[in-house]
Amino acid sequence: MAQNKRAQPSPATQVWRSIFRHGWSGSPIDRSLAITSNVFFHLHPVKVDRRSLRWSYTFGLGIISAILFLVLIFSGALLMFYYVPSVERAYPAMKEIQFSVPLGQFTRNMHRWAAHMMVLTVVLHMVRVFYTGAYKPPRQFNWVVGVFLLLLTLGLSFTGYLTPWDQLAYWAITVGTNIAGYVPLLGKTLQHALVGGIEVGQSALLRFYALHIAVLPTLLTLLLALHLWRIRKDGGLAANEQVAE
Ligand code: HEM
Numbered sequence: 670m671a672q673n674k675r676a677q678p679s680p681a682t683q684v685w686r687s688i689f690r691h692g693w694s695g696s697p698i699d700r701s702l703a704i705t706s707n708v709f710f711h712l713h714p715v716k717v718d719r720r721s722l723r724w725s726y727t728f729g730l731g732i733i734s735a736i737l738f739l740v741l742i743f744s745g746a747l748l749m750f751y752y753v754p755s756v757e758r759a760y761p762a763m764k765e766i767q768f769s770v771p772l773g774q775f776t777r778n779m780h781r782w783a784a785h786m787m788v789l790t791v792v793l794h795m796v797r798v799f800y801t802g803a804y805k806p807p808r809q810f811n812w813v814v815g816v817f818l819l820l821l822t823l824g825l826s827f828t829g830y831l832t833p834w835d836q837l838a839y840w841a842i843t844v845g846t847n848i849a850g851y852v853p854l855l856g857k858t859l860q861h862a863l864v865g866g867i868e869v870g871q872s873a874l875l876r877f878y879a880l881h882i883a884v885l886p887t888l889l890t891l892l893l894a895l896h897l898w899r900i901r902k903d904g905g906l907a908a909n910e911q912v913a914e
Contacts, residue, residue: 689703689707690706712901713901713905714900714905716905717906718905718908721906721907721908726801726906726908727794728793728797730797734790734791734794735893737783737786737787738893741780741783741784741787742886744776744779744783747776748776748777748780749882751766751770751773752766754832754875754878755874756834756870756874759833759834759874760835763777763833763834784825784826784829787826788823788826791818791822792819795815798812798815801908802907803906803907805907807903807904808899808907810899811896811899814892814899815896817892818893818896821889821892822889824880824885825881825885825886827842828877828878828880828881828885829881830842831869831873831874831877831878832874832877832878832881834874842869842873843869846860846863846869847860849863863876863877864876
């Protein structure tokens with residue numbers, strides 16, 4: 670009979686429930702299902718120490734770095750619609766982005782500021798991890814992963830620096846790649862591999878661009894996934910072992 674039928678939820682509710690399958694309130698099992706059936710909450714370990722959730726323990730520096738990386742991917746992808754990695758067209762393309770493209774100046778500034786901020790927050794995050802002793806076993810492997818994340822962040826900053834192809838970019842990369850030439854044993858090979866010739870020119874711009882938009886972001890994404898997975902497998906943040914209440 671019609672009155673015995675349960676009322677159908679509205680389409681909006683059905684869509685919501687297909688994504689978030691469990692409510693917040695209810696029994697302890699309902700509450701734990703709300704966490705384990707959500708991919709983002711699922712990144713947390715089964716149990717976390719209350720102290721590790723304190724803002725002053727991490728200052729959110731790791732997650733801020735990750736968010737800045739997402740901002741950089743988003744704004745970088747928008748810049749790619751207009752930027753051309755050619756010595757004749759790179760500089761005019763940057764100026765076009767700044768002065769003619771709708772929201773171009775804003776997008777470019779967003780990319781630059783997020784890049785500067787990410788270098789800062791990653792370094793501060795590393796200092797925080799060191800200060801709280803979270804590099805000690807069992808997290809020593811994640812510390813090493815972190816060192817590579819720092820190198821990739823610096824690599825992205827360095828390779829992005831050449832792309833505007835202005836005087837500052839040209840001379841900074843000329844100096845930077847000359848310094849690379851002084852690395853013991855591998856120096857000259859490394860310098861040649863980066864520059865693709867004897868001086869910074871079209872080959873260097875194309876190589877830096879490929880590293881900047883494809884190689885380094887892909888490596889950083891893969892290592893970041895490993896980094897976050899390791900945090901979970903190491904039992905969450907080290908707060909419970911290192912910090913007294
Ligand atoms: C792209 C750069 C990086 C991102 C996005 C990132 C992200 C994160 C996040 C979200 C956390 C958990 C929350 C927090 O501590 O704020 C974390 C923890 C951790 N990170 Fe990073 N990280 C990066 C670089 C580094 C670096 C450079 C190091 C050290 C060399 C490092 C070592 C660690 C360690 C050992 C933990 C566990 C901390 C603990 O147990 O208290 N990470 N990272």
